[in-house]
Amino acid sequence: xxxxxxxxxxxxxxxxxxxxxxxxxxxxxxxxARLPLxxxxxxxxATHILNVLHLLLPEGERWFVKVFKEALPLVRDEQLxxxxxxxxxxxxxxxxxxxEVLDHLxxxxxxxxxxxxxxAWVFQRVLGERPGLSPARRHEAxxxxxxxxxxxxxxxxxxxxxILNSPGLDRAEADPTMLDLLRWHGAEEVEHRSVAFDLLVHxxxxxxxxxxTMAMAGPLLVHLWVRGVRFLLAADPxxxxxxxxxxxEAYRITKRGLLPNPxxxxxxxxxxxxxxxxxxxxxxSSQALGYLATSPAxxxxxxx
Numbered sequence: 001x002x003x004x005x006x007x008x009x010x011x012x013x014x015x016x017x018x019x020x021x022x023x024x025x026x027x028x029x030x031x032x033a034r035l036p037l038x039x040x041x042x043x044x045x046a047t048h049i050l051n052v053l054h055l056l057l058p059e060g061e062r063w064f065v066k067v068f069k070e071a072l073p074l075v076r077d078e079q080l081x082x083x084x085x086x087x088x089x090x091x092x093x094x095x096x097x098x099x100e101v102l103d104h105l106x107x108x109x110x111x112x113x114x115x116x117x118x119x120a121w122v123f124q125r126v127l128g129e130r131p132g133l134s135p136a137r138r139h140e141a142x143x144x145x146x147x148x149x150x151x152x153x154x155x156x157x158x159x160x161x162x163i164l165n166s167p168g169l170d171r172a173e174a175d176p177t178m179l180d181l182l183r184w185h186g187a188e189e190v191e192h193r194s195v196a197f198d199l200l201v202h203x204x205x206x207x208x209x210x211x212x213t214m215a216m217a218g219p220l221l222v223h224l225w226v227r228g229v230r231f232l233l234a235a236d237p238x239x240x241x242x243x244x245x246x247x248x249e250a251y252r253i254t255k256r257g258l259l260p261n262p263x264x265x266x267x268x269x270x271x272x273x274x275x276x277x278x279x280x281x282x283x284x285s286s287q288a289l290g291y292l293a294t295s296p297a298x299x300x301x302x303x304x
Contacts, residue, residue, distance in 0.1 A: 022082075023083060023086025024089075026090075026188070026301045028181075028297035028298055029301070032100060032177065035177060036175065037238060039175035040169065040174045044238075044239060051232055052228035053182075054102050059122075060119070061091040061094050062092075062095050062123075063123040068084055070142055074142075077202060080202055115231040129141070151218070157193035161186070164190065164291055167257065168258050171257070187287075190283040190288035191292070210272070211273055
């Protein structure tokens with residue numbers, strides 16, 4: 001069970017915040033045969049704003065796994081090492097689950113591959129390992145990537161907490177299989193929300209890197225998300241380019257509870273910049289584990 005007392009960001013590198021966090025990779029499976037293209041009924045823009053997750057996450061989470069595997073030899077705390085291994089296992093399954101949705105979209109006539117190639121370029125070339133660096137600079141670049149992941153994981157935990165508390169999607173009669181995917185994933189993001197941050201503090205307890213990488217990761221995510229929405233709306237074969245993204249439409253959808261409140265998202269990002277911040281201040285582990293105990297996909301995985 002996670003401790004309730006947060007560890008200051010400026011604490012010693014070996015700071016520990018969990019007594020017995022055991023991260024279990026759940027081998028979930030989903031049947032997408034009946035998933036409609038607009039799985040939020042009569043809301044193609046809401047559907048595609050959320051579908052950007054499927055565009056970003058497979059490449060992003062494969063990058064997370066690669067970086068954390070590279071960082072493992074640097075971990076000197078055995079409990080943190082076990083948490084990092086559990087994080088790697090969960091993220092690998094997340095990537096494959098969202099990849100299946102991309103394959104389903106392709107079968108419905110929406111080809112996501114042009115945009116996914118752009119995302120892959122960002123993670124592999126812009127954020128990836130650079131050849132020819134000295135050992136010292138390679139070490140520094142690795143910690144910088146860990147810090148970027150900690151910043152991104154802050155937002156995935158925010159989204160996970162939102163999806164666990166989003167009755168608007170139920171009222172809109174969103175597809176139950178997709179809701180289970182999003183809430184299973186969201187619950188695991190809340191469950192392991194501290195791991196990337198704790199790894200960063202273990203490798204670099206300073207504050208400056210945390211601020212710098214959030215200043216990079218936040219705008220990058222917004223940019224990729226907006227581009228992803230534009231791409232999906234243009235590529236949707238049922239829309240014929242008739243629907244264009246607009247902030248007014250996004251505001252209407254948010255008021256219906258179908259999207260997270262952008263003001264709350266910004267406030268969450270600002271909380272990350274507080275010197276004494278720790279991810280245990282976000283979301284509820286008990287709520288996340290409660291959903292995982294009832295999720296149809298997670299229960300089926302536990303029974304296999």
